[in-house]
Amino acid sequence: MSGAIAGTAILNTKPEEKLQTITLTVNNKCNLKCSHCYLQDDDTGFVDSEILNKVIKSTAKHIVIVGKEPLADIEKTSQTIQLLNENGKQVSMVTNGINLHKMDRNILKMLKYIDISMDGGPKTYSRSNYETILKNLELHPNTNILHTIYNENLENINDMLEVPHKIMMFSPYLITDNKGINTVTPASLKKIIKAFSKSKIKEYPNAYLMIDTYHLEQDKLTVSELETQIKEVGLEQNIILIKQDALEHGIVRVTHNGKILTPSDSLHTQRYDFTGREVGNIDEQYKEFCSVGV
Numbered sequence: 001m002s003g004a005i006a007g008t009a010i011l012n013t014k015p016e017e018k019l020q021t022i023t024l025t026v027n028n029k030c031n032l033k034c035s036h037c038y039l040q041d042d043d044t045g046f047v048d049s050e051i052l053n054k055v056i057k058s059t060a061k062h063i064v065i066v067g068k069e070p071l072a073d074i075e076k077t078s079q080t081i082q083l084l085n086e087n088g089k090q091v092s093m094v095t096n097g098i099n100l101h102k103m104d105r106n107i108l109k110m111l112k113y114i115d116i117s118m119d120g121g122p123k124t125y126s127r128s129n130y131e132t133i134l135k136n137l138e139l140h141p142n143t144n145i146l147h148t149i150y151n152e153n154l155e156n157i158n159d160m161l162e163v164p165h166k167i168m169m170f171s172p173y174l175i176t177d178n179k180g181i182n183t184v185t186p187a188s189l190k191k192i193i194k195a196f197s198k199s200k201i202k203e204y205p206n207a208y209l210m211i212d213t214y215h216l217e218q219d220k221l222t223v224s225e226l227e228t229q230i231k232e233v234g235l236e237q238n239i240i241l242i243k244q245d246a247l248e249h250g251i252v253r254v255t256h257n258g259k260i261l262t263p264s265d266s267l268h269t270q271r272y273d274f275t276g277r278e279v280g281n282i283d284e285q286y287k288e289f290c291s292v293g294v
């Protein structure tokens with residue numbers, strides 16, 4: 001879900017309406033079936049060389065490899081990382097991390113950092129064996145942890161905080177229009193902030209709750225209303241509020257089947273046939289997206 005804002009990449013961008021980051025959906029396969037997944041679609045395949053060439057030709061400095069799950073196609077994903085790296089792009093990856101140990105160590109080193117989505121800690125992680133994933137977290141020196149937060153896992157925050165991390169980013173679950181079924185329910189930002197205020201997050205200086213414009217829109221809240229709520233509980237250090245749309249932070253999505261989308265449109269896979277355009281000159285298309293507005 002944080003793939004729409006390129007994972008932790010958005011934390012290092014400024015809203016300057018200049019193409020900076022391409023979130024590249026390399027495939028539509030995953031080894032898991034998460035209850036909150038927004039990437040439920042029936043399209044398969046893997047990004048081809050024609051699309052990759054367009055990504056390479058763009059002025060985007062940073063390419064965030066996402067999938068569904070990039071490591072469901074380890075060999076092809078590895079070749080893609082190598083190609084982008086050889087062409088001077090900074091490359092990172094968002095993955096569930098389960099297959100990370102199967103990657104060639106030299107390819108791993110080409111990644112600037114890895115965002116691993118976990119949604120659980122030592123007691124509550126349920127995607128695979130916790131001890132195995134812990135070992136995978138050590139394979140790269142810059143491993144960040146992502147957790148999606150919703151009503152059903154709000155009480156697990158302290159457990160999630162215990163996962164070793166350089167940066168840990170929590171993001172609230174968003175309702176999306178996809179072709180599958182989501183069985184979790186969104187918690188209001190007020191409820192989430194309250195839960196974090198009661199948690200141990202203040203003891204973790206590199207753990208953040210990230211709230212972006214899509215969350216504000218879902219809750220029908222303004223930036224100043226949210227800022228007031230954050231101040232009331234004294235969580236200014238641990239909540240990052242992204243006040244401009246991710247598009248204005250220079251982020252666009254390119255999919256494995258040759259579509260280009262704004263970050264907000266990329267959340268709704270059911271609508272890709274209408275919202276996605278055939279990828280062409282990415283810099284030009286980015287400017288057109290910005291001129292239309294968000």
Ligand code: SF4
Nearest residue numbers: 030032034037068096
């Ligand atoms: S690991 Fe990610 S892509 Fe795979 S099902 Fe879960 S949320 Fe979806």
